Amino acid sequence: MIDMIINLLVAHFVGDFYLQNGCMCRSKVENNWSGWGMITHAIIIGILSCFAVMDCAAWWIILLLIISHFAIDSLKSYFQVKYNIVNIAELNVTDGKNAKYDLPLFVVDQLLHIGIIVSIVNLWFLVGNDWSQFNWVASLYLQHPLWIKTILAMALVLKPANVLVLLVLKACKVKVAEEDHGNFHSGALIGNIERVLILLFVILSQYEAIGFLLTAKSILRFSQAHSESEKSEYVLAGSLVSLAIAFFIGIIVVKL
Numbered sequence: 001m002i003d004m005i006i007n008l009l010v011a012h013f014v015g016d017f018y019l020q021n022g023c024m025c026r027s028k029v030e031n032n033w034s035g036w037g038m039i040t041h042a043i044i045i046g047i048l049s050c051f052a053v054m055d056c057a058a059w060w061i062i063l064l065l066i067i068s069h070f071a072i073d074s075l076k077s078y079f080q081v082k083y084n085i086v087n088i089a090e091l092n093v094t095d096g097k098n099a100k101y102d103l104p105l106f107v108v109d110q111l112l113h114i115g116i117i118v119s120i121v122n123l124w125f126l127v128g129n130d131w132s133q134f135n136w137v138a139s140l141y142l143q144h145p146l147w148i149k150t151i152l153a154m155a156l157v158l159k160p161a162n163v164l165v166l167l168v169l170k171a172c173k174v175k176v177a178e179e180d181h182g183n184f185h186s187g188a189l190i191g192n193i194e195r196v197l198i199l200l201f202v203i204l205s206q207y208e209a210i211g212f213l214l215t216a217k218s219i220l221r222f223s224q225a226h227s228e229s230e231k232s233e234y235v236l237a238g239s240l241v242s243l244a245i246a247f248f249i250g251i252i253v254v255k256l
Contacts, residue, residue: 011048017159042070103171157195195246202250
């Protein structure tokens with residue numbers, strides 16, 4: 001049962017974070033359930049879930065996952081617009097006056113998706129079904145548990161962690177000047193590399209290396225501390241949130 005849950009969770013995170021771009025997200029907010037973004041995203045989730053299960057008898061699992069994902073995302077987009085978490089003006093989606101509530105809405109959204117996956121898999125086995133399509137994955141995990149957990153953890157500290165960092169900063173009303181938004185992609189790249197390194201250092205118990213990494217980054221940013229104090233605060237806050245996420249995930253990998 002755990003194998004099936006993990007497979008579907010991987011399919012969910014790949015579809016929700018790695019195969020969902022900005023245009024799709026904007027379409028979901030602007031047009032909700034009738035937009036191409038919502039429909040395309042639900043289809044992608046269904047296709048990935050099919051590959052994750054690989055069992056024709058589990059067609060109803062795929063159908064339930066598509067319907068539930070579509071319904072949850074539609075409700076999320078509805079609440080984002082209704083409670084002014086985002087603004088839709090002149091075909092442009094921007095943060096609303098209640099943008100800080102995007103973080104709890106995101107958490108609830110993900111918990112609902114995960115809860116439904118677990119519930120549906122439990123129902124599959126409760127009615128007497130079996131599932132052994134990916135026994136080789138279970139065998140690989142038993143032989144190399146740390147490697148498998150590290151790979152899964154790396155997938156979490158990249159795109160999903162990027163989204164979480166931005167939502168945390170938004171919830172805490174930490175902002176950076178508008179002209180610096182063009183550097184978002186470079187900042188995301190630096191954050192990704194930083195989190196991967198911290199994750200590896202935690203797994204390898206090289207905590208001194210984490211201190212060295214943070215010190216080196218602080219020295220590079222020191223020259224901006226006085227001339228660009230607002231940007232420095234943004235970078236510091238983002239770095240600390242990023243560190244906390246990577247460190248927490250690393251501890252989970254080591255302890256589980």
